[in-house]
Amino acid sequence: MRWLDRIRMRVQMLFRRGRAADRLDDELRFHLEQQIAENIAAGMNAEEARHAAMREFGNPAALRDQARETWSWNGVELVLRDLRIATRTLLRTPGFAAIAILVMALGIGANIALFTVVRSVLLKPLPFRDPDRLVRLYEHSTDDKFPYNASAGGVFAEWKKQSRSFSDMAISGYVGYNLSGTRGQLPENVRAFEVTWNLFPLLGVDPALGRGFTQDDDRASANGTVILSWGLWKRRFGGDPAILNQTILLDAKPYTVIGIMPAWFSWPDQSRQLWTPLEYRELADQLQALDEHNFIAIGRLKPGVTVKEAGAELSVITRRIHDQHLDNPFVSKSANIRSLLDSMVGEVKTPLYVLLAATGCVLLIACLNVANLLVARGAARRKEMAIRAALGGSRMRLLREQLMESLILSAGGGVLGVALAALTIRWLLTAQPEMARAEAIHPDSMVGAFALALVVFSAAFTGVVSSLSAGSRWVLAALQESSRTHSGGLARTRLRKLLLTLEVGLTVVLLTSSGLLLRSYARLRSSNLGCITQNVLTMSLDLPEVRYKEDAQRANFFDTLLARVRSLPGVQAASYIFPTVPGAGYGGDSGFRITEHPPLPQGQSQYARTLFIDPGYFATMGIPIVRGRIFSENQRPRHPTEIIVSETFVRQYLAGEDPLGRHIHKGHDTYEIVGICGDTRHEVSEPAAPAMYFALDAAEDMNSATLVIRSDRDVTQFALPVQRIVQELDRDLPVSDILTMDEVIGRNTADASFDATLLLIFAASSLLLAAVGLFGVLSYIVAQRTTEIGVRIALGAQRGQLLRFILADGLRPALYGLVMGLAGSALVTRLIQSMLYKTQALDPGVFVLVSLILLFVAAMACLLPAWRASRIDPMQALRTE
Amino acid sequence: MGKPSDLVQGTLDLLILKTLSTEARHGWAIAKRIQQISGEVLQVQQGSLYPALHRLEQQGWIKAKWGESETGRQAKFYSLTAAGRAQLEKETASWERLSGAINLIVQEG
Numbered sequence: 002m003r004w005l006d007r008i009r010m011r012v013q014m015l016f017r018r019g020r021a022a023d024r025l026d027d028e029l030r031f032h033l034e035q036q037i038a039e040n041i042a043a044g045m046n047a048e049e050a051r052h053a054a055m056r057e058f059g060n061p062a063a064l065r066d067q068a069r070e071t072w073s074w075n076g077v078e079l080v081l082r083d084l085r086i087a088t089r090t091l092l093r094t095p096g097f098a099a100i101a102i103l104v105m106a107l108g109i110g111a112n113i114a115l116f117t118v119v120r121s122v123l124l125k126p127l128p129f130r131d132p133d134r135l136v137r138l139y140e141h142s143t144d145d146k147f148p149y150n151a152s153a154g155g156v157f158a159e160w161k162k163q164s165r166s167f168s169d170m171a172i173s174g175y176v177g178y179n180l181s182g183t184r185g186q187l188p189e190n191v192r193a194f195e196v197t198w199n200l201f202p203l204l205g206v207d208p209a210l211g212r213g214f215t216q217d218d219d220r221a222s223a224n225g226t227v228i229l230s231w232g233l234w235k236r237r238f239g240g241d242p243a244i245l246n247q248t249i250l251l252d253a254k255p256y257t258v259i260g261i262m263p264a265w266f267s268w269p270d271q272s273r274q275l276w277t278p279l280e281y282r283e284l285a286d287q288l289q290a291l292d293e294h295n296f297i298a299i300g301r302l303k304p305g306v307t308v309k310e311a312g313a314e315l316s317v318i319t320r321r322i323h324d325q326h327l328d329n330p331f332v333s334k335s336a337n338i339r340s341l342l343d344s345m346v347g348e349v350k351t352p353l354y355v356l357l358a359a360t361g362c363v364l365l366i367a368c369l370n371v372a373n374l375l376v377a378r379g380a381a382r383r384k385e386m387a388i389r390a391a392l393g394g395s396r397m398r399l400l401r402e403q404l405m406e407s408l409i410l411s412a413g414g415g416v417l418g419v420a421l422a423a424l425t426i427r428w429l430l431t432a433q434p435e436m437a438r439a440e441a442i443h444p445d446s447m448v449g450a451f452a453l454a455l456v457v458f459s460a461a462f463t464g465v466v467s468s469l470s471a472g473s474r475w476v477l478a479a480l481q482e483s484s485r486t487h488s489g490g491l492a493r494t495r496l497r498k499l500l501l502t503l504e505v506g507l508t509v510v511l512l513t514s515s516g517l518l519l520r521s522y523a524r525l526r527s528s529n530l531g532c533i534t535q536n537v538l539t540m541s542l543d544l545p546e547v548r549y550k551e552d553a554q555r556a557n558f559f560d561t562l563l564a565r566v567r568s569l570p571g572v573q574a575a576s577y578i579f580p581t582v583p584g585a586g587y588g589g590d591s592g593f594r595i596t597e598h599p600p601l602p603q604g605q606s607q608y609a610r611t612l613f614i615d616p617g618y619f620a621t622m623g624i625p626i627v628r629g630r631i632f633s634e635n636q637r638p639r640h641p642t643e644i645i646v647s648e649t650f651v652r653q654y655l656a657g658e659d660p661l662g663r664h665i666h667k668g669h670d671t672y673e674i675v676g677i678c679g680d681t682r683h684e685v686s687e688p689a690a691p692a693m694y695f696a697l698d699a700a701e702d703m704n705s706a707t708l709v710i711r712s713d714r715d716v717t718q719f720a721l722p723v724q725r726i727v728q729e730l731d732r733d734l735p736v737s738d739i740l741t742m743d744e745v746i747g748r749n750t751a752d753a754s755f756d757a758t759l760l761l762i763f764a765a766s767s768l769l770l771a772a773v774g775l776f777g778v779l780s781y782i783v784a785q786r787t788t789e790i791g792v793r794i795a796l797g798a799q800r801g802q803l804l805r806f807i808l809a810d811g812l813r814p815a816l817y818g819l820v821m822g823l824a825g826s827a828l829v830t831r832l833i834q835s836m837l838y839k840t841q842a843l844d845p846g847v848f849v850l851v852s853l854i855l856l857f858v859a860a861m862a863c864l865l866p867a868w869r870a871s872r873i874d875p876m877q878a879l880r881t882e
Numbered sequence: 883m884g885k886p887s888d889l890v891q892g893t894l895d896l897l898i899l900k901t902l903s904t905e906a907r908h909g910w911a912i913a914k915r916i917q918q919i920s921g922e923v924l925q926v927q928q929g930s931l932y933p934a935l936h937r938l939e940q941q942g943w944i945k946a947k948w949g950e951s952e953t954g955r956q957a958k959f960y961s962l963t964a965a966g967r968a969q970l971e972k973e974t975a976s977w978e979r980l981s982g983a984i985n986l987i988v989q990e991g
Contacts, residue, residue, distance in 0.1 A: 003965030006942035014940070024948075025936075028909060028958045031951070032928060035910040038953070064929055071937035 014073045025068055033058055080405075087405040097378060098410065101371045105414020105459060107766060108367030110421030111360040113444075113452050117426055119353050120451075121442040123346055128265060128441075130205025131301075136308060137344035138170065138298040138315060140333035143323070144606065148337055149344075152298040154288035156322055156333065160298070163318045166311035170300035171200040173269075173279060179545050180237070181250035181733050190543065190737040191233070192272045193251075195279040201228075203301050204268070211245045211260030218259070219278040221285070225256035226278060231264040233274040251277070253547035253733070269297070269345070271440045291322060292331035292592075299341065312338040330606030331592055346437045352756050355833050359514065359763045362507045364455070368462045369504045370770045371410060375403075375467035376497050377781050400468055407464035408456075415456035422452075433755055469496060494785075497778045501814040502821065504774055508767040509822020509855060510829055515760035516847040517830055521840040522757045525750050528839075530583045531681035531689065533623035534742040537709055538716040539582050540723065541738045544704045548733075556698055558730060559706065563615070565726050566710060566719075573713055576617035577697050577706040583622070583681035584746045588612065593693070595654065596664035596671060609650055609691040610683065613700050619678055621711050629661050629676030632696045641699035644672035649680050650691035665693065685749055686838045707738075716741060756836065768858055771818075775862040779811035783870040790870050791878025804871040811863035812856075819855055823848060894926065894934050895943075896977055899962065899970040902944060906961035908951060909935060935960060943969050 014021060033054055040050035058064070069075065091098040126132040139149040140156060152160075157172050164170075173196040180189045198219035207213060208228060218226045227249065229238070238244045248255045256277065267273065279296075280288065287293060302311055315336035323334040339347075379386070386399060423444075430439060542562075549555045559577065566575045580588040591611045594601070601607065616631045618624075632643050644665050651660045665672045672695070680689035697703055710719055720739050727736050740748070747754075783790070790803060830842040901907065901915050912935075913926045938944045943966035951957040962970065 003942040003963065006945060006963055006965070007940070010940055010942065024958065025932075027956070029928075029932065031908065031955060031957050032910045032932075034955070035953075059927075059929055064932060067929060068932040068936045071933050071940055073940055 011073050018074070018078075021072070022069075025065060029061060029064060029068075033061075083402050083405040084409070086402055087409055090402075091406060091409060094378070097374060098413075101374055101410045102413040102417060104367045104370050104770065105411055106417035106421055107414075108360075108364035109411070109414050109418030109452070109455050109459065110425065111418075111763065112357075112364050112455055113418055113422035113448065114425035114429070115353075115357045115360045116451050117422065117444050117448050118429065118442055119357050120445070120447055122436070122438045123342075123350060123353060125441060125445075127342055127345075132342070133340070134302045134304070135204070135341040136300050136302060136311065136338045137341050138300050139337045139339075140294060140319065141316075141335040141337050142294075143330055143332070143334050149339075150333065151294040152296045153291050153294050153333075154283070154296060155291040156319060157296060157298050158288065159318055159322055160315055160336075164311070164314050166303060166306045166314050167300040168303050169199055169203045170298060171197045171203050172296040172298045173197065173200055174283075174296050175269075175273075176277070176282070177543065177737075178251040178275070178277075179253070179543060179733065179735060181253065188733045188735045189237075190541075190735040191274045193275045193277060194269060194273045195277050195282055197279045200299065203299065206262070206266055206268075208260030209263040210242060211258070213260055214276075214278050219280045221281060223278070223281055225251070225254055225281060226259045227251065227256040228260040228262060228276045229258060230262055230274045230276075231266070234261045251275075252543075252545040254545075267440055270437070291326060292329055294331075294333075300338075308338050308340065312336060327603050330601075331608075349437055351833070351835055352752065355514070355836065356756065356759055359511055359760055362511055363763050363767055364459070366504050366507050366767045366770050367414075368459050369466075369500045369507075370774050371407070371459075372463040372466040373497055373500050373504075373774050373777065375407065375463060376500070377777060379403075379467060403468045404460065404464040407467065408460040411456045411460035411463070414459065415452060418455075419452060433751070466496075466500070494778070494782055497781075498814045501771070501774050501778055502818040504767075504771050505815050505818025505855070505859070506821035506825060508764070508771045509819055509851060510825045511760070511764040511767050512851045512855065513823070513826035513847055514830055514833060515757060515764040516851055517833065517837055517840055517842065517844055518753070518757035518760055520844060520847055521837040522750065522753045524839045525685050525753055526746070528682070528685055530685065530742075530746070531624065531679055532583050532742075533711065534584075534746065536713065536716040537622070537711050537742040538719055538723075539585075539707050539709050539738070539740055539742065539745065540720070540736050541707050542705065542727070542734065542736060544734070546702075546704055549704060555703065559615075559698070562708070562726060562730060566708070566723055569719060569722055571712050571714060572719060573711050574617060574621035575708065575710045576621040577613075577615045577708055578618055579613040579697060579703065579706045581683065582707055582709060582742065582745060583683065584685055584742065584749060585683070586749075587683045587690070590690075591667055591693075593665050593667040596666050607654060609646070609654075609693045612692055612694050613697040613703060613706075614694050615697050618694075618709070621709055622681075623711075624681060625679040627677045627679060629674070631676055633675075641670065641696050642673060643675045643696065645676040645678050645694040646674055647678055647680050647689065647692040647694075649689050650693065651677055653691050667693075685746055686753075753836075753838070768855070771815075772858050772862040775811060775815060775859055776866065778814075779807070779863050779866040780869075782810060783807060783866045786870075787873060787878045790873050791875040794873060795875040795879065800871040804867050807867035807870045808860070808863050811867065812859055815855065815859035815863075819852060822855075823852065826851075893977070894930055895938060896970070896973045897924070897926075898931075898934060898938060898960075899943065899966055899973065902960055902962045903967070903970055906947070906949075906959040908957040908959050910957075912960070938966070942966075 036054035036057060037047075037050045040053050041047065045053060069078075127135065129135060138152060138157075138160065140152050141148050142150045152172065154172070157170075161170055173194055176193050176195050178191050178193050180191045182188050196214070198214035198216050201207070201213045209231065211228070213228070214226060217223055229244075234240060234244065244258050245261075246257060246259070248257050250256070262276075287295065300311070302308070315338065319333055319336045323332050326332045389399065426442060426444075430442060433439065544555055544558060549558065563575060563577065566572060587610065589611055590608045592606055592608045594607065619626055619631060626645075627648060629645070631645065646655075646660065646665075655663060660674050660677060663674050665674065678694065681692070682689050697706060708723070710716060710723065712719065724736050724739075727734055793803065794800070826848070827843060834842045897916050898912060901912050901919075907915065909928075909931055913928070913931055916924050916926050935944070939946055939960070942963060944960045945963050946958050946960050948956055949959045
């Protein structure tokens with residue numbers, strides 16, 4: 002029953018500790034009484050007996066402590082006692098405690114937030130079966146410009162037929178549908194994804210309700226089937242399971258709802274609201290084409306097959322196809338593979354890691370700052386520590402107390418930091434909703450462990466650094482020093498200066514990095530798209546094929562709409578473009594041949610962006626016609642004969658010739674170049690690509706277009722009237738992506754702005770911390786040297802001279818830190834080169850500006866203490882002792 | 883008053899357990915008893931005795947009960963538990979082996 006006794010004992014010691022302590026005192030007193038009684042019995046008088054007994058008994062307090070040391074929970078009790086003492090000490094200087102906790106919260110909070118994002122986005126495996134065997138398959142274009150190109154249907158078919166590395170592979174593609182309203186709902190443009198029937202089994206995901214696609218659904222002869230996302234089902238169909246096996250209209254065609262995906266499932270991103278079978282919808286020639294790179298191919302590696310081996314196998318297959326079609330330069334010559342996760346988050350990887358590194362710096366700076374504050378306070382409490390050490394407080398004990406203090410500060414900072422991180426993440430999700438895997442961002446147990454580790458790290462770091470100088474070997478010195486405090490505590494001051502130098506160095510690195518990103522962002526925003534961007538409104542229209550079968554129907558709709566929009570009062574110009582307005586993306590390109598040129602050598606290709614416009618487009622967007630003219634009115638539907646090309650097109654393909662009158666052969670048609678227009682950029686950060694403009698109303702099967710409207714006043718006021726006109730023309734037609742040109746650009750530069758802003762916030766807070774640190778150290782030094790300065794003034798030192806002297810003392814660590822930081826920046830900024838637009842990693846402007854800002858802030862922080870030192874009244878200074 | 887060395891500490895535990903094997907005693911009586919039996923050779927210091935008693939109690943070898951002392955005052959009486967009795971046998975055996983071994987060496991010289 003020994004274990005029972007021990008448990009009873011433990012419980013007793015835990016809950017009745019106070020009583021046990023009383024009992025112990027009583028027990029010892031009894032012993033003393035017995036001794037006294039014995040002494041009296043031996044013939045001593047009461048007084049003598051008592052003294053003798055006490056002498057023999059020894060120090061009752063020490064004896065009690067020794068007995069207590071054997072009790073269980075003694076460790077806990079000691080920790081609690083340290084905790085109590087540390088809390089009391091901190092509460093005595095609430096201002097210091099609050100500042101230290103806030104500083105810690107800033108550092109820890111930023112790190113938790115960023116780590117949550119990095120973990121959720123980059124590190125957490127995809128929520129599919131054996132996600133590490135899932136890969137994305139790419140074609141590597143023949144001209145090596147696109148190593149990660151989408152796959153052509155025909156090439157994929159060969160991959161699937163010939164390769165042995167995969168247990169399964171599937172293709173898919175982005176599509177959009179007009180979802181017609183039922184029961185009086187408005188029609189809606191939904192983003193969707195078409196997939197081969199085996200994609201969901203390949204990922205290892207089953208629908209939450211209903212069934213998945215079967216091979217029978219996935220062919221042109223099948224009936225239309227659709228699987229809804231959980232969100233769409235809840236929002237649009239009220240979460241009613243009766244929708245299963247019912248028919249909905251997509252692009253005015255009937256599709257039977259066969260399944261609902263689980264709520265957590267999103268693929269390929271959150272914006273996709275439904276899935277349809279790919280081979281049901283795609284035309285056979287798309288599925289067999291070798292040069293139309295339209296599909297996203299995914300595979301599941303067989304066990305034991307590496308990414309490299311599988312890539313090599315696909316490359317061999319692709320090469321074979323390429324060699325059989327040497328006349329077609331758009332047939333790729335090799336293939337690339339990377340993990341599915343990489344394919345999704347590749348773009349955000351560098352920025353996220355840069356931001357994580359920045360928050361790491363902020364935490365380090367925060368720790369250095371708190372350590373600095375603790376050292377300063379340690380200096381103030383030096384005599385107390387010395388006295389305690391002299392009275393027998395063990396060094397370990399004093400150190401433990403100090404560590405406990407920094408642990409409390411870090412823990413407080415941690416708790417506050419977690420709250421801060423929660424807010425930050427929420428803000429982040431609203432600021433960056435389109436970031437890859439944004440839906441996966443949730444704190445989990447790993448994040449909790451990370452937060453805990455941060456707290457422990459911060460506590461250990463600040464505690465150890467600040468107690469470095471608190472060794473007991475200085476006890477004597479401290480006690481001796483007590484009579485006069487002249488320039489004492491040099492070692493401490495040196496330590497604080499060292500900490501400051503590090504802090505300033507890290508701050509400089511943050512400042513230069515954020516400066517570079519800001520500069521790059523400014524360049525990005527001011528770069529010229531090549532067209533008017535002010536007061537231009539854009540919106541997309543998609544006419545369902547089923548109801549707009551005839552060219553005349555489409556032309557009728559587009560023409561009527563345009564005429565009515567142009568007649569709205571205040572509209573200066575309006576026109577159409579397809580597929581994208583400047584700054585909204587590449588759209589697509591086509592290969593072509595110039596009829597007057599000799600045939601291209603085998604394997605070489607010429608291609609340019611393909612855009613469709615109505616003749617008013619150039620005037621609407623303010624794009625100049627450099628030479629020639631716009632289309633003549635005689636472009637009959639399906640018989641276009643004229644083309645306008647961009648200046649870059651001419652430079653690249655018709656250099657040194659007269660482009661007007663040359664002929665372009667594309668597809669089955671030949672076009673005459675009638676005009677040359679100014680360049681526009683498809684991405685703000687990309688140079689203009691060669692472009693060809695065709696007449697929209699002469700194009701075949703042109704169901705979609707973006708309407709652009711320019712006005713001389715706030716153009717957003719036309720959004721509603723135009724939508725109303727569309728509704729009047731076709732009740733079932735939704736309008737999507739209603740954006741001003743500024744918003745279009747804003748969307749494309751949002752990431753750059755976001756990264757720069759975040760980094761700037763970090764850098765600014767670091768600068769503030771460094772300034773506070775400088776100010777604190779210098780104030781402390783001045784306070785310490787009051788007597789010395791007083792003596793100097795009394796002996797005739799000039800005040801200006803003193804001011805310079807003290808300033809130099811404070812600015813020296815700032816200068817060393819600056820030099821260190823600039824050197825560090827030169828190394829670090831190279832790593833963010835890939836995030837910079839038209840900005841060099843060693844941009845001298847940024848480096849000079851950062852140096853000036855830092856020196857200015859440092860001088861400001863030092864000025865007040867230095868000025869105070871120079872105003873010291875020598876009489877008073879000498880009397881303060 | 884430094885901590886007793888391991889040998890002494892182990893020995894003190896043995897002495898205390900042995901002393902308690904006949905009847906329950908309070909701390910003072912245990913110290914006196916050891917002193918008497920050893921012919922005043924072994925003087926147990928309070929600084930060792932009480933920590934040792936409390937340690938043995940925490941470990942469940944002995945248990946304590948408050949009762950009236952011979953002078954009529956409340957005192958803490960310690961007695962052996964069943965586990966303590968087993969422990970006493972073990973420690974006695976090991977002590978005999980150890981002291982026997984030391985004896986052999988000392989006498990051989």
